[in-house]
Amino acid sequence: MKIHVNRVPEGGLAERARYNPARLDMERNDIRLREPFDVEAKITKSQRELTVAVEIHCVLHLTCARCLEEFTQAVTPTGIFSYRVLPGDIVDITEDVRQEVMLAYPMTSLCRADCKGLCPTCGQHLNTGTCPHQPEV
Numbered sequence: 411m412k413i414h415v416n417r418v419p420e421g422g423l424a425e426r427a428r429y430n431p432a433r434l435d436m437e438r439n440d441i442r443l444r445e446p447f448d449v450e451a452k453i454t455k456s457q458r459e460l461t462v463a464v465e466i467h468c469v470l471h472l473t474c475a476r477c478l479e480e481f482t483q484a485v486t487p488t489g490i491f492s493y494r495v496l497p498g499d500i501v502d503i504t505e506d507v508r509q510e511v512m513l514a515y516p517m518t519s520l521c522r523a524d525c526k527g528l529c530p531t532c533g534q535h536l537n538t539g540t541c542p543h544q545p546e547v
């Protein structure tokens with residue numbers, strides 16, 4: 411989203427933009443973004459500062475670190491960006507939006523907190539079944 415400082419009125423401005431993640435290099439080896447995501451921005455300006463408050467709506471496709479199943483998770487990170495500006499400047503918030511989304515990535519991708527993962531011996535998916543290799547509970 412590019413913001414023309416001169417076009418932001420005194421009372422501020424609300425904008426929406428849709429980003430195509432394929433162009434933004436934001437994937438991690440266990441996280442993919444398969445669909446465009448939306449950004450809502452509230453833009454205000456004072457003398458020399460542009461303030462952009464964003465709410466981002468994004469769906470992550472993750473691979474569980476334990477069972478390797480793919481699952482989706484919606485994240486809605488918010489952020490407030492400030493830019494020093496001069497009249498006539500054009501501010502591109504794309505890089506800040508990108509970083510905000512990546513900060514919302516989970517440290518470890520787990521399909522559920524108690525995911526039992528796969529048996530290291532036979533590969534049985536332990537969320538859905540059992541095998542003889544597990545210690546008795």
Ligand SMILES: [Zn+2]
Binds near residue numbers: 479520
């Ligand atoms: Zn899992």
Ligand SMILES: [Zn+2]
Binds near residue numbers: 529534542543544
């Ligand atoms: Zn097993």
